[in-house]
Amino acid sequence: MKKFLLMCCFLIGITAVSRAQGGGRRSPEQRAKQLQTQLSLNDDQTTKITAIYKEQSVKMDSVRTASNGDREAMMKAMMPLTQSTGDKIKAVLTADQAAAYDKLIKERMDRMKQGGGGNN
Numbered sequence: 750m751k752k753f754l755l756m757c758c759f760l761i762g763i764t765a766v767s768r769a770q771g772g773g774r775r776s777p778e779q780r781a782k783q784l785q786t787q788l789s790l791n792d793d794q795t796t797k798i799t800a801i802y803k804e805q806s807v808k809m810d811s812v813r814t815a816s817n818g819d820r821e822a823m824m825k826a827m828m829p830l831t832q833s834t835g836d837k838i839k840a841v842l843t844a845d846q847a848a849a850y851d852k853l854i855k856e857r858m859d860r861m862k863q864g865g866g867g868n869n
Contacts (some may be wrong), residue, residue, distance in 0.1 A: 777802030784838075788846045788855060797841045805834045 775783070781799040784790060790798065808830055814822035835854065839847045 777806050784850075787813060788842065788849050790842075790846070793845075794841050798838055801837045801841070805830060 777794075777799055780802050783797050784798055785795045809827060811820065812823055812826045816826065837849075839850060842850055
């Protein structure tokens with residue numbers, strides 16, 4: 750019985766730690782769904798943004814593979830890709846949504862500069 754309780758406590762602790770660290774990367778669908786909620790996107794916009802995120806995901810995976818662990822090279826290669834994705838997303842949005850999207854990106858960058866991460 751003690752071993753069972755110890756194992757349960759261990760699993761709960763591992764779960765709490767993984768949640769606190771953001772739980773890993775989100776899928777393109779999850780990212781689009783989050784934008785849908787934040788920007789009040791319609792279904793057509795959400796579908797187009799999901800496709801944009803899927804394309805970005807494939808390209809980023811190839812950059813990660815090609816960089817062979819060289820973090821600096823990977824970051825340099827990802828910057829134009831990230832900018833391009835943002836531009837494509839803004840092309841799908843209305844003017845008001847694009848302004849709100851820019852604000853979200855700025856807030857995320859500010860959090861990252863302060864060491865708070867950018868997953869929220």
